[in-house]
Amino acid sequence: MKLVKPLNLFNELLKKNPSKRGRFLGLCINEQHVDLAVSDPDNLYAVPLSVIHRHEGSMDLMADKFQTLISEHNLAGFVIDSPYRTNSTRCDSGAIKNFIFDLLITRKFPGLKYTFWSDQIATKHMDFVVEHNVKFILEDLNLSQLDPKEIVDKFAAARLLQGYLDCVHTSVELDKKADFHK
Structure with a gap:
């Protein structure tokens, strides 16, 4: 496994033939579990x-x-919750660093x-989606016995990955516009 900058990961994917591009796996890691999207x-x-x-x-x-998961979903890379930020309530920086280190020493992902x-770099759209999905789960599916916070926590990796996807797509579009205006 090799660490790359966020935009570089996406740009490398764009260089590939569209039929062979692959998908991303989002990971939100804490001491008890790893949320995946x-x-x-x-x-x-x-x-x-x-x-x-x-x-x-x-x-x-x-x-x-x-x-x-890599073979089932044709995964091209992992987007992992950053251990280099402060004030996170969902993911613990020590757990993230230890998990990555332990994953690296397995040597099972040489090209990944x-x-x-x-x-924290999430979009308003994702907040809207999470809020309305939770509302749907609790009200429309008659599952009011579930804890809303628990449900929102299950969306942690999706929120993380969606924020990444929105940002890199916006960056690519801005680069295209800048190239067009040159």
């Missing part, structure tokens, strides 16, 4: 995928799960690239 095939939208409980086994077993992103 995956981008759609066009890398426009993030969708919550699952939660892996960290006590389920060794890092080798978790790495095997990631290898399965990853980047860090902060869920």
Whole structure:
């Protein structure tokens, strides 16, 4: 695995043939679990995928799960919650650093690239989506016994990945406009 800058990860993907581009996996890591989200095939939208409980086994077993996800979803890279920010309530910086280190020493992902992103750089659109999905889950599906905070936490990786996708797409569009006006 190799750490790259956020925009470089996306630009490398754009250089590939569109039929071979792949998708991104968003990871929000804490001591108890890893929330996962995956981008759609066009890398426009993030969708919550699952939660892996960290006590389920060794890092080798978790790495095997990631290898399965890589092949199932044609993953091109990981977007991981940044351990270099402050005031996060969802993800612990020590847990993130330890998780990445443990994942690196498995040596199971030699060609895979990853980047860090902060869920604090999220969009208003994602806040709207999360709020309305939670409302739908609680009210329309008659699941009022669920805790709204727990549900919102399940969207942590999707929020992280959606913020990344929105930002890199905006950056690419701005670059295209700047090139056009030259």
